Amino acid sequence: MVENKNQPTFWLEVRKEYVVDNFENLLRYLRLYNYKIDEETSDNDFDKSYLCLGQVVTDLTGDMALCNLSSSASNVWNQNESLHLRIIATYLLASDKKHQQDHNVLLLLADYLLLNSYCDNSQVLSEIQVLAYEAAIGAPVVRYGFSWDDLTKENFTPYILATKLSQTQFGKAPESPYWYYEGRGLLRMENNHIALVNMNLCQYQKTQVTKQIEVNSYLDIMTKKYERSNKTEFPGLFQLSRDLYNEQQKVQPSPICKPKEYMPEDELIVKVTFVDGDVQAESIDPKYEKVKGKVFITNNFCFIPKEHWWQVLRVGDYLKVKRIEEMGYVFSLDDSFDNFYETQGKAAVHDSCDAVFFEEFNGGIRCITRDGLLVNIFGESLSTMDEKRPIKVLVKGCKRDKNHHVVLNAEFAYVDTPDDDSLIGKDFIDDAQQWLIEQFIEYCEPSEIPTSDKTVGSVISSEAVSLLSHILFKESQLVTDTYERYNRLLAARMIAFMAGNQYDCAWLSHELNYQNSIIKFSMGESVKTLYLPENIELSGDKRIKRESDVIQKLECYIDERFEPERQRNTFTTEDIDYLDQLIKASNTLNGKIELSEINRIKRSIASFLGVGDVYQNIYRDLTYYGEESDTLEFKTSVVFSQNMRPDLSTQKWTILKTICGFLNTVSGGELLLGVNDKGYSSDLRQDLEWLYKNQKITEMSMDKYRLFVKYMIDHAFMDEENTIRGGDITATRIRLLIEKNDEGMELLRIQVQPYEYGIICLDDKQERPEHIKESYYRTSGATIPMTREIKKTILEKKIQFSADRDIRMMLLLRQACKERKQVILRGYTSKSGTKDRNVEVYQILTKQQVAITYDIDKKEIREYKISRIRSVDITGQNWKYAHKHKNLRIDIFNIMENPKDAPVRVKLKLSNLAYNLIREEYPASLDVLMDNTEDDKELYPMMLKTEVFSLMGIGRFYLGLIKEIKVIEGEELVLYAKDYVKRLENL
Numbered sequence: 001m002v003e004n005k006n007q008p009t010f011w012l013e014v015r016k017e018y019v020v021d022n023f024e025n026l027l028r029y030l031r032l033y034n035y036k037i038d039e040e041t042s043d044n045d046f047d048k049s050y051l052c053l054g055q056v057v058t059d060l061t062g063d064m065a066l067c068n069l070s071s072s073a074s075n076v077w078n079q080n081e082s083l084h085l086r087i088i089a090t091y092l093l094a095s096d097k098k099h100q101q102d103h104n105v106l107l108l109l110a111d112y113l114l115l116n117s118y119c120d121n122s123q124v125l126s127e128i129q130v131l132a133y134e135a136a137i138g139a140p141v142v143r144y145g146f147s148w149d150d151l152t153k154e155n156f157t158p159y160i161l162a163t164k165l166s167q168t169q170f171g172k173a174p175e176s177p178y179w180y181y182e183g184r185g186l187l188r189m190e191n192n193h194i195a196l197v198n199m200n201l202c203q204y205q206k207t208q209v210t211k212q213i214e215v216n217s218y219l220d221i222m223t224k225k226y227e228r229s230n231k232t233e234f235p236g237l238f239q240l241s242r243d244l245y246n247e248q249q250k251v252q253p254s255p256i257c258k259p260k261e262y263m264p265e266d267e268l269i270v271k272v273t274f275v276d277g278d279v280q281a282e283s284i285d286p287k288y289e290k291v292k293g294k295v296f297i298t299n300n301f302c303f304i305p306k307e308h309w310w311q312v313l314r315v316g317d318y319l320k321v322k323r324i325e326e327m328g329y330v331f332s333l334d335d336s337f338d339n340f341y342e343t344q345g346k347a348a349v350h351d352s353c354d355a356v357f358f359e360e361f362n363g364g365i366r367c368i369t370r371d372g373l374l375v376n377i378f379g380e381s382l383s384t385m386d387e388k389r390p391i392k393v394l395v396k397g398c399k400r401d402k403n404h405h406v407v408l409n410a411e412f413a414y415v416d417t418p419d420d421d422s423l424i425g426k427d428f429i430d431d432a433q434q435w436l437i438e439q440f441i442e443y444c445e446p447s448e449i450p451t452s453d454k455t456v457g458s459v460i461s462s463e464a465v466s467l468l469s470h471i472l473f474k475e476s477q478l479v480t481d482t483y484e485r486y487n488r489l490l491a492a493r494m495i496a497f498m499a500g501n502q503y504d505c506a507w508l509s510h511e512l513n514y515q516n517s518i519i520k521f522s523m524g525e526s527v528k529t530l531y532l533p534e535n536i537e538l539s540g541d542k543r544i545k546r547e548s549d550v551i552q553k554l555e556c557y558i559d560e561r562f563e564p565e566r567q568r569n570t571f572t573t574e575d576i577d578y579l580d581q582l583i584k585a586s587n588t589l590n591g592k593i594e595l596s597e598i599n600r601i602k603r604s605i606a607s608f609l610g611v612g613d614v615y616q617n618i619y620r621d622l623t624y625y626g627e628e629s630d631t632l633e634f635k636t637s638v639v640f641s642q643n644m645r646p647d648l649s650t651q652k653w654t655i656l657k658t659i660c661g662f663l664n665t666v667s668g669g670e671l672l673l674g675v676n677d678k679g680y681s682s683d684l685r686q687d688l689e690w691l692y693k694n695q696k697i698t699e700m701s702m703d704k705y706r707l708f709v710k711y712m713i714d715h716a717f718m719d720e721e722n723t724i725r726g727g728d729i730t731a732t733r734i735r736l737l738i739e740k741n742d743e744g745m746e747l748l749r750i751q752v753q754p755y756e757y758g759i760i761c762l763d764d765k766q767e768r769p770e771h772i773k774e775s776y777y778r779t780s781g782a783t784i785p786m787t788r789e790i791k792k793t794i795l796e797k798k799i800q801f802s803a804d805r806d807i808r809m810m811l812l813l814r815q816a817c818k819e820r821k822q823v824i825l826r827g828y829t830s831k832s833g834t835k836d837r838n839v840e841v842y843q844i845l846t847k848q849q850v851a852i853t854y855d856i857d858k859k860e861i862r863e864y865k866i867s868r869i870r871s872v873d874i875t876g877q878n879w880k881y882a883h884k885h886k887n888l889r890i891d892i893f894n895i896m897e898n899p900k901d902a903p904v905r906v907k908l909k910l911s912n913l914a915y916n917l918i919r920e921e922y923p924a925s926l927d928v929l930m931d932n933t934e935d936d937k938e939l940y941p942m943m944l945k946t947e948v949f950s951l952m953g954i955g956r957f958y959l960g961l962i963k964e965i966k967v968i969e970g971e972e973l974v975l976y977a978k979d980y981v982k983r984l985e986n987l
Contacts, residue, residue, distance in 0.1 A: 007045075008032035019056045023083060024153065026053070027090055031148040035097040037278055038299065038306075050094050057091045057105060060084050064108045065463075067115050069473060069507045070541050085109070085158055086151050089165075093148060096141070099278045099294065103135045107463040110135075110165060114470050118162035122478050123770040127166035129218065129471050136464035137189055139173035140274050172315060174273055174282050174292075178457035181465045184251050185498040189460065192789050194468070196494050197222040198247040202254040212240075215491045216475070216484070217784055233483075238516055241490055245509075248497055259289045266323040269446050270295070270331055275313045281321070281331060285450040290458070293330030295321060301334055302341050302406075303358070303374055304433045311883050312437040314820075320444045340440050342406045345373055345398035354390040354418045355410075356428045357382060367393060367410070368429055370420075372436025375410035388425035390418040438880055462499055469495040469504060473511075486515050506537050507544075514547045530555055623741040625679045629781050631669035633658045636682040638673060638709060639690045646690055653772050655709075656716045656762060661778035662752035663717065663733065663760040664786070666797045669778060673709065674747030681745040702738045702746050709748060710736050716766065720759040720775070720791075721814070724846045728926070729755060756798060756807045757846050758814050759791055806849065812872040813841045813851050822856065822877040827870030837864065842885045847924040848894045854881050861886060863896040892924040892946055893953025903947040906954060906970030909940035914964040918944070918957065940966055951976040 008029050019026060026049060033046050040047065063077070077084050088109050095102055110119075110128055119125050145167030149155060178190040186204055188195045196219070197209055212223040213232060221244070223229070231240040262268060262283065273292070274280035282292040299306045320336035348371065355367040355375065364378040365385075375393060385391055392413040401407050423431055472492035476485045493508035510532075517530040532551045538544045586601040628634055635655055641647040655671065662669035674684040688700045697704040713734060718725035733753040740746050761775040762768060775786035777794065784790075799811045816823045825837040839862070843852035855862040861884075888897040897903070909932055910918065918925045928946040931937075948954045955976050958965055967974055 016052045016055050019052055030094045053091050057088055061105055061108045064112045068503045086156055089151055101141055104461055104463045107135050107467050111467040113162040118158045124163055124166045125474055131168055132467045134170040136460045137173040137179045139170035142169045142171045144168050176458040179460050180457045181460040182253050183498040185248050194219040195222050198251055200254040213487050215487045234519055261289050262291055262323045264323055270319055270321050272313055272315055272317045275310055291330055296329035296332045298334050308433050312434050317441050318444045318446055340443050345406055345408045348373055348395045349398055352392050352394045352413045355393045356390050357387050368432055370432050372432040373408055375408045377410055390421050465499045506535050517551050622680045625675050630778055631667055633671045634675040635673050636676050637687050639687045657776045658783050659752055660760055661776040661783040663755040664777045664794055665754050666801050668752045668754045671750040672747055681741055681747055683745045706736050706738055716763055717760050718763045720761055721844055725763055757810055806866050809866050809869050809872055814844055816874045817841050820879045822875045824873040825869050829868045840879050840881055843887055845890050848890045850890055850894055854884055891948045892922050895950040895953040897949045903949050904972050905947050906973055907968040908944045909966040910942045910944055911940055911964040914961045915942040
């Protein structure tokens with residue numbers, strides 16, 4: 001074995017059978033091993049161990065691939081389940097060390113945990129769905145949710161692994177017009193959405209389709225536009241389910257056309273997909289079979305360290321490479337960069353340029369020009385120049401030496417002075433080499449992206465398809481709405497049949513038949529219509545047996561109905577007892593259950609008495625508040641959940657989700673507390689009693705109730721950029737009004753105006769329950785979790801509908817920041833005049849209405865006030881200077897931090913006039929203003945305590961109100977004012 005003193009002690013011996021028997025030692029070895037791709041030998045112990053581990057994982061995933069909705073690998077693994085799961089998770093983390101990823105193993109692991117009920121929490125299941133989508137489309141894993149610590153014997157449980165696996169983070173997927181799986185039907189992924197359709201890909205591309213069933217927020221069942229059925233509700237949905245199944249059995253896959261293959265030494269354009277200590281890319285020509293893998297870059301090639309490539313390259317950049325198959329690399333950059341370097345060298349001949357000393361060689365010195373080119377100057381030595389300062393050189397020639405290396409010769413140009421000496425020594429060299437790389441990236445940018453005659457998507461693996469089917473089944477077991485449950489089962493069966501998973505298909509067909517029967521019973525159909533066919537494949541399954549027993553019991557139900565047209569004039573003792581039970585039930589439950597349920601009991605009494613035909617709903621005289629919509633939501637209580645049990649936390653987050661959704665729309669909305677789903681008042685007396693009894697409010701009044709809800713709302717929100725939060729958001733956008741209706745019942749109307757500056761999130765300082773997402777949006781009368789696509793749509797709408805120019809400017813800048821695009825600030829006005837500014841905006845400060853940017857022309861960080869921008873143009877150019885972006889603070893007077901200067905601490909006492917003016921002119925000051933509790937509080941009722949980054953901003957404020965302000969701390973401010981006055985006197 002190869003000995004390396006810097007690595008952990010070798011675990012035992014590289015043999016497949018030892019992986020399981022000595023796993024604890026192997027785990028420790030792989031965890032501690034510091035894997036460096038460029039320094040590893042071809043026969044290193046880590047790679048050998050990893051290979052054996054991979055062989056074991058192949059065997060284990062073979063078991064897992066046989067899992068279905070009834071049986072799982074745990075039946076085979078017995079007591080070794082935890083060990084086998086740890087082995088598979090270790091393989092994924094070890095692959096990550098090697099900058100490799102195995103999405104199929106990741107998907108099989110997630111599927112196993114799902115099928116064995118380790119993901120039954122709705123939040124975890126939702127995150128597993130996101131994982132399935134991202135892995136299916138080939139998005140690279142940025143960070144696994146679980147760590148090496150989670151895999152130790154003392155820490156590991158399958159539940160913890162499932163929860164943390166669901167938190168795996170992904171990067172941007174390789175570009176593709178769409179992703180698809182084709183079998184007995186088509187599954188198509190695009191824009192975070194999934195479509196199922198009973199046709200093959202070729203038919204789909206020629207056919208107009210439309211939505212038949214919206215299964216959930218991320219999946220629709222589609223059909224031909226002119227064959228759409230209106231049978232989307234029961235009982236018509238039963239027939240639609242049968243029709244879809246029959247259609248699917250007739251679908252045949254599309255004919256296959258195999259793409260061409262790249263051969264070794266072929267030159268091609270690739271797109272960068274990963275940069276972090278290594279570079280990975282993929283081919284982009286759809287006429288060829290896609291190739292993905294690592295890009296070989298020789299360290300110090302053309303004297304450029306590899307680190308510079310990692311600092312400059314970004315995911316999405318294009319490179320010209322050569323196809324290779326060496327040492328785990330599939331592309332090589334060296335030849336194309338060498339040709340580019342020669343081109344740049346020839347273009348520089350006869351030009352004079354700035355350069356600094358790089359190294360000495362036998363016969364002269366070597367310098368590097370501002371463009372990153374190395375030039376040889378013969379007959380000179382370091383003693384003839386400053387080692388660090390730039391000088392002027394004249395490039396005399398460019399050629400290749402006997403080793404075929406590009407060589408540039410130059411001489412000192414003593415008559416010229418350097419154009420710019422702001423960078424010296426190593427800073428000059430680093431900047432020049434990074435500039436050369438940036439020019440190479442521009443050189444590689446294709447004039448147009450190659451496309452085929454037809455837009456071709458990327459194929460999804462069968463592992464991803466199976467997992468999606470199982471996720472839909474699990475979702476069907478968690479939802480409470482019958483339509484949602486049925487549609488998820490229907491979609492799950494379509495996917496299972498599409499992928500040829502016969503057992504899953506049989507299982508899901510049984511589940512649909514079971515749902516058919518119990519729904520028919522609930523809808524009042526005769527028990528003679530209930531039918532649950534037997535399936536021999538499923539005969540031993542316990543769940544199937546229980547559901548069959550349920551149907552047998554329902555078949556024995558006797559459906560006796562009252563005849564309301566027959567007037568009851570006499571009653572037996574049993575009749576009176578029954579009537580007494582109904583009345584007591586109504587009296588007991590009145591005020592504790594929904595009014596609609598009380599209405600049903602009263603209708604039953606009327607029917608029992610024979611007057612049901614003239615019965616009128618008890619709602620008829622009540623105030624009606626309408627139906628819930630995009631801009632109107634009803635909640636009965638801030639305390640009691642639907643089962644009328646106190647649950648302050650659940651109700652709080654339900655209310656905050658709705659308000660968050662309204663804030664993120666362009667129209668806002670109203671939330672009525674004390675109104676039920678039917679649109680009638682439910683009274684808030686029980687809320688008041690509970691809150692007072694539990695010391696949440698000091699008296700049983702609606703005003704205290706309003707303040708309780710207001711406090712909850714005022715501390716709930718922040719903007720997405722984390723630059724404004726709490727009352728700064730809610731103070732001017734949310735009003736809480738107490739109303740009393742004609743019945744004398746009081747309710748709380750919460751009016752919400754939209755947040756105009758972007759996206760609002762729930763405040764990360766509050767501990768949210770697992771199922772509560774970061775942000776929400778209101779649409780189609782429902783509050784739904786925020787997604788990337790929804791965010792994009794919201795920003796576009798707010799830009800389109802905003803009447804305020806400054807708000808539009810800020811939203812456009814935020815959009816450019818998110819997309820990492822360069823922008824042009826048109827007509828920016830400053831003391832030097834009005835001109836356009838080419839910038840990269842990377843920080844927006846909402847309170848101060850300021851954009852922090854990297855100015856491309858000035859090559860420095862600058863702040864620009866939103867109000868001084870005439871218009872914003874988002875260019876198509878990606879950021880190029882992200883490595884120079886620094887997050888700098890802005891003080892309350894809108895002065896940007898200078899890292900070279902220490903901030904000045906000030907403490908001022910303010911009169912009422914000074915207090916009012918600073919609040920109006922500098923809204924950010926509200927966070928640092930406080931009451932003055934000292935003896936002079938009559939003269940100076942308020943105090944300001946903060947740090948400033950320049951005396952210029954605070955100085956203007958102080959000089960204008962010098963008699964209204966008392967300086968307690970910050971002698972520098974007083975000296976600044978005295979100096980300013982003295983300079984005025986000398987004018």
